[in-house]
Amino acid sequence: MSPEPTMLSSPALELTRHELPNGLVVFHQRAPPNSVTFAVSWVGEGGSARDPSGKEGTATALSRLLNAGTRTRSKRDFAREIDRLAATFAARASWEKLEIEASGPQDAQEAVLSLVYDALTQPRLDPTELRRIRRELREALLREMSQPDERADRVFLEKLLPASHPYRRNPLGSPEALARLTREGLLDFHRAHLTPRGAKLIVTTHEPPATLLRKLRGTFGALDGGPALPPPEVPLSRPAHRAPLLYVSVPGTSQVEVVVGGTAPVRGHPDFPALTLANEILGGRSVLSRLFQIVREREGLAYGASSELESLAWAGLWTADAGTDPKHVETVHRLLTGEVRRLSEEGPSPAELRRIRESFLGSLPLLLETSTQAHGLAVEVGYFDLPLDHFQQWPRVLRALRPADVRRAAREHLWNGGAPLAVAVGPPRQDRPKDGKRP
């Protein structure tokens, strides 16, 4: 029997919350003792779900422009400064949020925080850079059409979600919408969304909270608060699962990407813990999971087979996928769907539940060695407004769940009244030779 994990009360998860007068919420997490780095994340409004109609791609373009210089530093100078500090810097937009994440040696903290502040408040938004980003997004759209894994994800969302759903729109935009992006439009979006109210600043550092806050009050804390935006309307998704497997062909590819899945509860939903374990059992817990054991180990049909439950605030999603030979598509589809059904009808055995749960909990110490690893946990607590001791309480919460709880969560949220939506993308089916061998 494995000993129960003890590291969850580690000082690495010492998290405190502080609200500044302008509405910005600061989370301070003490850096793990071994770590020589610090990490910071700004997580706020400005995700692609807020893209103005007809200008899809705005949030993605803006986030990329935040990497490309400030009023006082050209793109090249900005990059040189990051190089000089040995820092990492990444601004990116997802459906719900725009996030700037940076890290660096602990002794460069002040300089890196200053870069994040400058990028957030004084982006250069150079028209030349906007043209470059338009080119890159057009190429990304072409890649999304030609790459089976990316195309499968896109088709899956388009079939699953109604047109007005915030996750339905493509964060990359469209060629027409990208052509409409202007510097002025991006500035408007920046002014409306990249404000402190409702945003979170999460810092994992060796510096004590009081010292950090004193410094932040004169910078991030001095920004105008801005409006608080309500979450967008999320329409109910129609039950797309009754459709048969949808096959999309991309000539010249070698392998078929099969994706099944559906909508799921949000991160704060009471069923999320049970569904987390259901996902781990299904395909989340790597080699221990059912999909890996059945699709790869027992049947030998795919190099990888896994599932994912996305942590989201407005609406949830889950998927299971595997890449396989074209002649095995139907079998893989049947196995993926069959395991979802079996989990929702029979649930896990007590032994399976225990094995997966303790593995899941036992893996948390692996995330507590360096600042950048531990930072991910703090960002999750901060973004979803989870209790500060969420990860300390996680073992108690998960160990209280019984097989019947996991079965019910799987039945209500994964099976949800019928087989999940299924999409496959790969070589044209007529390319398949009769003997099943590769051309």
Place this chain on the structure above:
Amino acid sequence: MVGLHAPPVQRRVLRNGLEVLLVPRPASPVVSVWVWYRVGSKNEAPGTTGAAHWLEHMLFKGSRRYRVGAMDRAIVEAGGVLNAFTDADFTAYFSTVPRDHASAPLDIEADRMTGATIPSEEIDKERSIVLSEREGNENYPIFRVEEEIYSLAFREHPYRWDALGSVQDIRGMHRDSLYGFYRKFYGPKNATLVVVGGFDPARMRREVERRFSSVHSTVADPTLNVVEPEQRGERRTTLKGPGSTPMVRIGWKAPAVSDPHAAALLMLDLYLGGENALYPTGGFRGAREHPTARLYQALVDRGLAVRAGSDWPSRVHPGLFSLFAQAAPGVRVERLEEVLLSESERLQRSLLTSAELRRLKERLLRGASLAWEGSTRTAFRLGFFRSLGSLAWDHRIFDAALKVRPSDLRDAARRLFRDGARCVVRYEVQDGARSGGAP
């Protein structure tokens, strides 16, 4: 703080020839255990390409004390992760576990070093999985280009095939080939055990001695004496396949990592492409953007490419230094090739400015300060350099890089970028590769 601060390593060699490297980190919550075999796809023979990689898979399929699947369970149920990878020059197996569970990976590695069972029925099941791994890679144009350029550049040396092996050889592989490879090369004399993390060193030394000292086998020396004949004239080819936009990769034969000019090549790689795997330097994480790199400026900033870079993988034997670029939509691949070649010529004619070189060194210096953070990364780094030849090479290359002069880089470019030793692979997007749809 700034500099390459390698941790103190406790090194010893057991009587059976196993080299052991220990780095205790008392505050770390994890232990990372690696075994590196100085054996890879370079030790395969034509007709059995992919044997080293397939064997790596089979080492998870049971040994004297572990039945099929038991190794995975022992590590993952304890919350750990385990995996392995095969390179041309080496094969590495690793587990990172919560510190209370360090004995499990040690026991597994000791047992499978000579006691893997490699059952025939598991080989047959694994065949389709290895093929699936390969086919999944084939979906990415970048894999096809890389595989092609090595097969074009090398005619005698085994670097000419990818570690995954050819489809034909994977289909025809027998147990005799895999087991023969295992018996020939796997044993303590060809291996290095690296353990980094939260353990007591005296106790760990005893544990290692207890588990590994009884492991014996007579193994062949994996050192290879194949010398690739000098290339006389340019070689080129054009591939067609699915993708977004065309790309080109140009490769030149380059010295091994043991070469006295390795430091100059490292700096050329950093200057042209912006990164080198040996020395992490931060940057725009995830974005793969290097605005300070020469090729980025020459191609991406000028609107010709969406990505551009260079690649000099550290190799035991002379390998390839390559430049690559992917076209922006509407740009022809010929134009990319012209610019890449003109950049290679420019480096042979003109010297870097002192400011350019200073920035490059500054970046290297700062980045190095983070090279040893985290037990898994540290264990990887130690094993990697040892497998390439010597732990000392890390400091030797790093120190030499800090002393490089502009003329050293120009001379290195003159030795490297010779017209007659050039290989060019162009990748064109095949007609209809993006236009597929549902049948």
